[in-house]
Amino acid sequence: MCLRCRISVAALLLYSGAAVLGAQADHGAQYSQAEIAAGYRVYSSQCVQCHGGNGDGISGVDLRRGVFRRATSDEDLGRVITGGIPGGAGMPPFKLEPAELAGVIAFIRAGFDQTASVRVGDAARGRALYDGKGDCATCHRIRGRGALAAPDLSGVALTRTVAALQRSLVEPTTAMVPANRPLRIVTRSGETIDGRRLNEDTYTVQLLDARGRLRSLSKSDIRTLTYASASSMPSYGSRLTPDEIADLVGYLASLRDP
Numbered sequence: 001m002c003l004r005c006r007i008s009v010a011a012l013l014l015y016s017g018a019a020v021l022g023a024q025a026d027h028g029a030q031y032s033q034a035e036i037a038a039g040y041r042v043y044s045s046q047c048v049q050c051h052g053g054n055g056d057g058i059s060g061v062d063l064r065r066g067v068f069r070r071a072t073s074d075e076d077l078g079r080v081i082t083g084g085i086p087g088g089a090g091m092p093p094f095k096l097e098p099a100e101l102a103g104v105i106a107f108i109r110a111g112f113d114q115t116a117s118v119r120v121g122d123a124a125r126g127r128a129l130y131d132g133k134g135d136c137a138t139c140h141r142i143r144g145r146g147a148l149a150a151p152d153l154s155g156v157a158l159t160r161t162v163a164a165l166q167r168s169l170v171e172p173t174t175a176m177v178p179a180n181r182p183l184r185i186v187t188r189s190g191e192t193i194d195g196r197r198l199n200e201d202t203y204t205v206q207l208l209d210a211r212g213r214l215r216s217l218s219k220s221d222i223r224t225l226t227y228a229s230a231s232s233m234p235s236y237g238s239r240l241t242p243d244e245i246a247d248l249v250g251y252l253a254s255l256r257d258p
Helices: 003-027 033-046 074-083 098-109 123-131 162-170 242-252
Strands: 182-187 192-200 204-209 214-218 222-227
Touching: 033 098, 074 098, 123 242, 162 242, 182 204, 192 214
Parallel strands: none
Antiparallel strands: 182 192, 182 222, 192 204, 204 214
16 A cells, blocks of 8 residues: 555544544544443552542542542543642543543442443533423422432432433433332321331331422321332433433533532
C-alpha cells in the first residue's frame, strides 16, 4: 500500500473512532461487567491507598456514590485521573492504558459493584424525560414538586449508586428497598389502607396512604398487615429506549439535595 493510501486509511480510522466516542459521550458509555472487574483491579492497585476501599477516603469525595469535586461526566473523570489535580490537593496524574482508564471509570460509575453493567447519559435530557415521557412526577417528588405515592427523589444520588438507579428503572422489584415496600392494612374497624411504609416499631406503623396522607396506626388496631412482594413501579425497560434510560439515570444521579 502506498504512503498516501496508508495515511488516508489511518485518518479514516481516527475519524471513525472519534465518531464512536462522540456517540458514546452523547448518550453515555456502556460499561460491561468485564470492564468493571478490570477497573476494580486497577483501583485496588493504584487508587485504594488514598480513596479507600469504599471510595470515601478523601474529604468531600465519595467515588462509590458518585460524589466528585471536579467531575460530572465520564470525560471529566478521565481528565482528572490522567491529568491529576495540581496544587495542594495532592493527586498525581496516572499514566493508564486506554482500557485501564475506561475500566476505572466503569468501576466508579458502577458504584464499585462488579456484578453491574451501567450506562450514564445526559442529565438535561433525563430531566425532560422525567417530566415528560417517563411521567415520574405522578408518583415521585423532587424538591417539593410531585406526588408522595413513591419515595422522594430529591437526594436519591446520595443513597443509591448509579447501578442501583439503573436497576430500579429496569427491574424495580429486585431493586426495591425494604423500608419502602408497599403495604395493605385492614383495621379492626374494617378500613382497608393501601400505602407505602415509612417507619415501624413494636407498637406502631407509619405510612403514606394512596392519597399522600401521613398515617400512624397502633398495631393493636390492625387486623392484618400485608407487605407486597413486588414493586408497584412499572419497569421502564420496555417503555423507554436504552438511550432514554441512560439519560434518566444521568438525571437521577445528579440529584443530591437531601
